[in-house]
Amino acid sequence: MEFIVLTFLFLAILFYLLFGGADFGVGVLEFFSSKQNKEITKKTAYRIIGPVWEANHVWLIVVIVVMWIGFPIYYNIIVTQLHIPLSLLLLGIIARGTAFVFRHYDAYKDDSQKFYDKIFQYASAFTPFIIGVIIGAILSGEMIHPDKVEGNDFYTLYIATWFNSFSLCTGFFVLSLTAYISSVFLSTESLGEEKFYYIKKAKRASLFVLISGALVFVESILYGRAFFLIYAENWWTWVILFIAGLLFIPMWKGINAGDRWMPRAWMALQIIMILTVWVIDIFPNLIIFKEGQLGLTENPVPDAVFQSLGMALLIASAFVLPGLYHLYKTFGLVNSKNQA
DSSP states (O other): OHHHHHHHHHHHHHHIIIIIHHHHHHHHHHHTSOHHHHHHHHHHHHHHHTTTTTTTHHHHHHHHHHHHHHOHHHHHHHHHHTHHHHHHHHHHHHHHHHHHHHHHHOSSOSTHHHHHHHHHHHHHHHHHHHHHHHHHHHHHTOBOOGGGOTTOOHHHHHTTTTSSHHHHHHHHHHHHHHHHHHHHHHHHHOOHHHHHHHHHHHHHHHHHHHHHHHHHHHHHHHTTOHHHHHHHHOHHHHHHHHHHHHTHHHHHHHHHTTOSSHHHHHHHHHHHHHHHHHHHHHTTBSSOBSSOOOBGGGOOOOHHHHHHHHHHHHHHHHHHHHHHHHHHHHHHHHHHHHHO
16 A cells, blocks of 8 residues: 555656646746736636646645655655745745736736736746755755754754755756746647747747756766765666657657647656656655665554555545546637637
8 A cells, every 4th residue: 555655646746747837837937928928928827727727736735645644754854844945835836826816807907917917927936946946955965864853053954955056956947847848738729929939938948947957967966966876876867868858859849740739748758757767766765865864664654544545545536536637628628629
């Protein structure tokens, strides 16, 4: 049953990165657009993510619940040592969601809409950046093992763990990744000049993904981080990353050919490969500590907890997944008819 729980954890992270990334990415594209193009992206945001944006946070809730119940030691370490960026993440999600609702559903259209637009744009860029910072903190090797906590000051425990060059580079990588995911999705959902506009955005986002990803590795090499050493030990890691890079070719061919689904499939496969490499390379660890290790297999949770959690996840998925599928499918069919 532990395998089932870990599978749900992996899938929840993957789906939040894909669907939530596309959601956040719309706001990122709007943030980095000119004043004229912001209106185009704003209309697209309402048309594309309007009915589904709240549903994307289901995956984040699953991650939190699984970590809290199934892996409480890891949960305690993360929410304690990373409580500052986690708090900023929650503020970003709340600010973005609030601004999205008010700028689209406010009964009065006045100058306040500009205020909501700014909040939505800045929160859309800030939130995925903070998500990347949190991921970077987990992989940076700066976090303190629970057995080594005593004797460390506030800065070492709660600031240096996430406020470092590696975490910041990872933040920019995730930020560019959300823009890439969203621009690829929007380029297959749009027609005419809008399509060419999002293709242009997708090309730029692809370049920024490559540059920011390279910066993550360069930083880890310069500072001798365990992140790079773990990757360097496995030759197949570089093969998978190289293949992920080659997938840009069929993806762009699909976009230029006007294919709606294959570019999304190639892009999703890239994300799956990147996430899979990360998980396999550090397993059975989840956090790279400054000193010491703490594997998932060392978790003291009784088997009965995993049995109950696994069954709850399986039962919940039987109800939630069909509903989400119907939501996405219905929305996609509506768009297809509108575009036709």
